[in-house]
Amino acid sequence: MRFVALSVSAIVTIALIVVLNIQLPVGGSKTPRLGEFLSPQHGCWQNAEPFNKNFNASLKFPGLKGNVKVYFDERLVPHIYADEESDAYFVQGYLHAKFRLWQMEFQTHAAAGRLSEILGAKSGDKNFVNIDRFFRRSGMVYGAEKSLQELEANPTIKKQADAYTAGVNAYIKDLPANQRPLEYKILDYAPEPWTNLKTALFLKYMAWELAGKGDNDFEMTNAKNIFSSVDIEKLYPVFQDSVDPIVPRGTLYAAASNVVSPPAGADSSYFSAKDSIDPIINIKPDINNGSNNWAVSGMKTKSGSPILCNDPHLGLNMPSLWYEMQISTPGNNCYGATFPGAPAVIIGFNDSCAWGVTNAGRDVKDYYEIKCKDSTMQQYWYNGQWVTSTFRNDTIKIKGQADMIDHVAMTVFGPIIYDHTFANKLNDHKYYAVRWKAHDASNEILTFYKLDRAKNYNDYLNAISTFQCPGQNFIFASKSGDIAIRQQGEFPAKWYRQGDFVMEGQDSNYQWQGYIPQAENPIMLNPERGFVSSANQVPTDATYPYYMGGSFPPYRGMIINRKLTALNNITVENMMDMQTDNYNIFAEYGRKVLLKYLDESKLGNAELNYLDTLKNWDLKNDIDQLGPTIFKVWWDQMELATWGDEFARSKLPLKWPDESTLLESLMKDSSYKFADDIRTPGIETIGDIALLSFKEAVLKLSQLKKDNKLEWGAYKETGTRHLLSIPAFSRLNLPIGGGDHIINATKKDHGPSWRMIVSLTENIDAYAVYPGGQSGNPGSKYYDTFVDTWAAGKYYKVLFMNRDNAETTDSMKWTMTFVKG
Amino acid sequence: MKFISSLLLTALLSFAGALFFPWWIIAVAAFVVAILIPLKSGYSFIAGFVALFLLWGLQAFFIDTANHHILSEKVARLLPLGGSFIALILLSAFIGGLVAGMAALTGSFARKISS
Numbered sequence: 062m063r064f065v066a067l068s069v070s071a072i073v074t075i076a077l078i079v080v081l082n083i084q085l086p087v088g089g090s091k092t093p094r095l096g097e098f099l100s101p102q103h104g105c106w107q108n109a110e111p112f113n114k115n116f117n118a119s120l121k122f123p124g125l126k127g128n129v130k131v132y133f134d135e136r137l138v139p140h141i142y143a144d145e146e147s148d149a150y151f152v153q154g155y156l157h158a159k160f161r162l163w164q165m166e167f168q169t170h171a172a173a174g175r176l177s178e179i180l181g182a183k184s185g186d187k188n189f190v191n192i193d194r195f196f197r198r199s200g201m202v203y204g205a206e207k208s209l210q211e212l213e214a215n216p217t218i219k220k221q222a223d224a225y226t227a228g229v230n231a232y233i234k235d236l237p238a239n240q241r242p243l244e245y246k247i248l249d250y251a252p253e254p255w256t257n258l259k260t261a262l263f264l265k266y267m268a269w270e271l272a273g274k275g276d277n278d279f280e281m282t283n284a285k286n287i288f289s290s291v292d293i294e295k296l297y298p299v300f301q302d303s304v305d306p307i308v309p310r311g312t313l314y315a316a317a318s319n320v321v322s323p324p325a326g327a328d329s330s331y332f333s334a335k336d337s338i339d340p341i342i343n344i345k346p347d348i349n350n351g352s353n354n355w356a357v358s359g360m361k362t363k364s365g366s367p368i369l370c371n372d373p374h375l376g377l378n379m380p381s382l383w384y385e386m387q388i389s390t391p392g393n394n395c396y397g398a399t400f401p402g403a404p405a406v407i408i409g410f411n412d413s414c415a416w417g418v419t420n421a422g423r424d425v426k427d428y429y430e431i432k433c434k435d436s437t438m439q440q441y442w443y444n445g446q447w448v449t450s451t452f453r454n455d456t457i458k459i460k461g462q463a464d465m466i467d468h469v470a471m472t473v474f475g476p477i478i479y480d481h482t483f484a485n486k487l488n489d490h491k492y493y494a495v496r497w498k499a500h501d502a503s504n505e506i507l508t509f510y511k512l513d514r515a516k517n518y519n520d521y522l523n524a525i526s527t528f529q530c531p532g533q534n535f536i537f538a539s540k541s542g543d544i545a546i547r548q549q550g551e552f553p554a555k556w557y558r559q560g561d562f563v564m565e566g567q568d569s570n571y572q573w574q575g576y577i578p579q580a581e582n583p584i585m586l587n588p589e590r591g592f593v594s595s596a597n598q599v600p601t602d603a604t605y606p607y608y609m610g611g612s613f614p615p616y617r618g619m620i621i622n623r624k625l626t627a628l629n630n631i632t633v634e635n636m637m638d639m640q641t642d643n644y645n646i647f648a649e650y651g652r653k654v655l656l657k658y659l660d661e662s663k664l665g666n667a668e669l670n671y672l673d674t675l676k677n678w679d680l681k682n683d684i685d686q687l688g689p690t691i692f693k694v695w696w697d698q699m700e701l702a703t704w705g706d707e708f709a710r711s712k713l714p715l716k717w718p719d720e721s722t723l724l725e726s727l728m729k730d731s732s733y734k735f736a737d738d739i740r741t742p743g744i745e746t747i748g749d750i751a752l753l754s755f756k757e758a759v760l761k762l763s764q765l766k767k768d769n770k771l772e773w774g775a776y777k778e779t780g781t782r783h784l785l786s787i788p789a790f791s792r793l794n795l796p797i798g799g800g801d802h803i804i805n806a807t808k809k810d811h812g813p814s815w816r817m818i819v820s821l822t823e824n825i826d827a828y829a830v831y832p833g834g835q836s837g838n839p840g841s842k843y844y845d846t847f848v849d850t851w852a853a854g855k856y857y858k859v860l861f862m863n864r865d866n867a868e869t870t871d872s873m874k875w876t877m878t879f880v881k882g
Numbered sequence: 883m884k885f886i887s888s889l890l891l892t893a894l895l896s897f898a899g900a901l902f903f904p905w906w907i908i909a910v911a912a913f914v915v916a917i918l919i920p921l922k923s924g925y926s927f928i929a930g931f932v933a934l935f936l937l938w939g940l941q942a943f944f945i946d947t948a949n950h951h952i953l954s955e956k957v958a959r960l961l962p963l964g965g966s967f968i969a970l971i972l973l974s975a976f977i978g979g980l981v982a983g984m985a986a987l988t989g990s991f992a993r994k995i996s997s
Contacts, residue, residue, distance in 0.1 A: 063991065063994055063995050064995065066923075066991050067988065067991035067992055067995060070984065070987045070988040070991050071988045071991075071992075073984055074909060074981070074984040074985050074987075074988050077980065077981055077984055078906050078909055078981060081906075081977065081981065082905075082906065092961075095977065096905045096906060096977065096981065097904065097905045099938070099970075099973060099974040099977050099978070100900065100905035100908075100938065100974075100978070101937075101938050101941035101942045101945060101974065102897070102900040102901070102905075102941070103900065103904070103905045104905070105953065105957050106941070106942050106945045106946070106953075106974070107945075108953055109945045109946060109948075109949035109952065109953035109954065110949060110952075110953075111948040111949060112948060112949060112950045112952070113948075243953075247960075787960060788959070789956040789957070789959035789960045789965075790956060790960075839952075839953065839956050840949060840952055840953030840956070841952070842950070842952055844952075
């Protein structure tokens with residue numbers, strides 16, 4: 062009897078421990094290991110940071126050369142003062158790891174195609190193995206490996222990158238398991254050592270985010286099946302009539318020094334060649350990735366000194382992509398937004414000047430159809446003969462399953478991304494290779510290292526001249542009074558529409574024929590109008606002698622230039638108002654054109670009510686307004702009525718035309734071919750579909766009203782979402798206006814990820830805010846400190862002090878000292 | 883007296899053990915204490931349960947209070963416990979108590995067989 066009791070009791074106890082010691086599957090995902098997770102000395106409780114935590118510390122590391130002091134201000138922004146440059150980067154790495162380790166590693170795991178290793182093969186509707194294969198087959202790791210060699214070939218940058226990596230690893234090495242960030246405990250894995258390759262991977266990930274915008278080659282190719290080349294020009298125009306380019310219209314450009322022309326026979330083998338492609342998975346960066354930047358010269362400011370502003374629009378994630386810090390060494394003092402995962406300040410300012418970036422959005426990712434001899438892909442046809450492929454054999458580790466080996470054939474064009482093992486859904490045994498600028502060796506850190514130290518315009522030009530990918534509009538302003546902007550990147554010299562569609566990959570004819578010489582990139586220095594600006598619009602007018610490809614939303618650029626032209630005696634407050642401005646210039650034109658075509662006599666009372674609200678709207682996308690929702694819903698219905706019928710002819714992925722395409726067409730022509738619903742016997746006019754779409758819109762709006770989602774803020778639902786999409790770790794339903802085509806480009810999960818205003822007066826006067834917090838720990842009060850300030854359109858004044866002032870000021874709350882030992 | 887000693891010793895060994903070993907060291911602690919200090923089986927269970935219920939519950943409570951519930955309310959939405967920090971503290975305490983109680987019960991049965 063006693064044995065029975067003992068046995069039962071022992072079995073129950075052991076079973077209980079085992080169950081609590083493993084991850085349990087629940088509803089498609091897995092729980093943490095609950096025993097450990099709930100143990101106050103091991104689990105999540107250890108991540109509950111005391112509200113009044115003291116961040117003072119004195120630390121010793123043998124790798125340091127001298128002493129480093131770090132002062133943290135009350136926002137937990139570190140101000141690093143190092144005697145030696147490499148020590149500064151060691152400490153930068155250490156602090157990135159201390160406050161953001163999980164995100165650094167997670168983002169680089171994503172870039173390296175290693176998500177299945179930590180998340181398993183699938184979760185919900187996400188197939189991580191396919192996602193991993195997609196990133197690897199895109200050539201992300203291949204490009205990062207090449208960039209790593211380039212980075213390490215530069216002794217200065219190698220030294221800083223090594224110091225950064227050593228700093229990250231110094232933190233990881235001393236990190237007890239119970240102090241690991243919460244996400245490691247939830248997913249049950251451990252951090253691994255940082256490497257310079259991870260830094261390179263992170264930068265390639267940013268290249269993917271930003272230099273994948275023109276990536277519609279498959280969709281455009283499919284469009285050729287249902288649209289004539291004349292229609293394609295109409296649906297996907299290369300230039301918009303209304304655009305106000307970065308470099309103003311009328312600027313003269315020298316003839317192209319690298320003249321390229323389409324291959325003979327391109328009309329039949331490219332422009333009118335038909336193909337149908339539906340890839341297994343084609344992950345694209347957010348279409349909204351963009352940004353604003355502008356700099357006004359001293360002649361337009363109240364202080365007489367230039368002011369530079371920048372707000373990069375990226376995914377609104379928690380922890381934030383950005384980490385704010387100051388890095389000061391005897392030769393240099395700079396401040397700004399840094400990337401956890403990379404050394405240096407990326408967007409910011411120093412004692413002499415300030416800089417910022419917006420995305421160029423040019424197409425540097427093209428696809429080629431490859432003719433393989435057979436399904437082994439050992440040989441492919443190139444320039445009239447069979448050429449032998451090389452292979453990358455990638456081992457994909459999958460949590461809880463056997464490894465998977467992925468064979469990727471490499472061609473002269475690039476990796477074969479889609480083949481019979483990673484197929485076109487149409488299963489037609491075709492092979493597509495991708496050529497992406499990010500495949501090439503490049504050293505982006507060098508640019509930021511030099512910008513951090515730039516003293517004047519020439520230093521700025523020199524710093525950015527080696528920057529290749531992702532192409533950016535680098536803006537600049539200096540205390541000495543210069544303002545400048547240049548679209549920088551290594552851009553392929555393309556013939557008209559080269560790479561807009563999938564190209565033939567059987568010879569060198571369709572390959573990129575060299576690059577646009579750096580000196581021919583669009584640039585502007587101290588223009589008479591007193592400002593430079595960019596907002597992802599096309600960089601030049603149509604007289605620029607190269608084809609650019611890509612995607613260039615015009616409207617933010619128009620409103621920025623309109624406002625900057627009108628403003629004089631500009632103050633920092635003016636710039637804050639402008640960066641957070643909710644005026645909808647797209648609706649200014651769009652409402653006018655929709656109302657012009659709408660026959661109001663055919664509307665009922667309920668419809669007229671909505672119409673009145675729309676007419677009386679002041680065109681501001683503020684959170685409590687109904688006008689923006691009415692306009693948006695009507696516009697979307699109008700697009701559907703215009704194009705829905707034609708696009709329904711194909712089940713393949715297609716590119717929906719840009720909003721500017723419909724607007725400009727309606728402004729130009731009173732009879733628009735696509736207005737007709739081809740499914741009906743009659744011929745519909747613009748007026749017919751304007752009425753129809755308004756009636757449809759009112760039905761939708763009535764439903765929104767019932768759901769309490771008619772007000773713009775409620776309709777838009779802006780939030781900053783945790784990287785694992787855990788709602789409890791996200792900040793949802795934030796009260797912030799703005800939206801598409803608006804300077805305050807805040808959408809559902811996307812928007813100004815860092816707002817910065819720098820007045821280049823004698824003592825630099827700078828303001829910044831980002832939607833996140835300095836700590837990546839959801840259990841810290843510093844996790845989301847800035848979110849409400851950001852949503853309210855407010856800023857923090859930046860503390861930018863030299864070492865002596867930092868030591869004596871009472872604005873600094875904590876001190877960390879790092880000494881050699 | 884033996885009950886109180888069992889309870890305190892289990893809590894102490896669990897706390898010290900957790901500094902060096904995984905969370906399930908609490909089961910070892912409760913088991914060993916139940917072997918060392920003779921109690922009726924039911925009392926052994928209660929001593930182990932209460933020891934860890936209090937140890938884990940109080941630790942969680944103090945950590946949570948210092949943290950102003952920032953973490954617990956988030957984790958209590960994730961698990962899901964309706965965002966209640968009290969529920970998360972009680973769940974932690976209960977899990978600790980149950981494991982230690984069962985281990986203590988097993989220890990007490992083992993002691994009876996060997997004696």
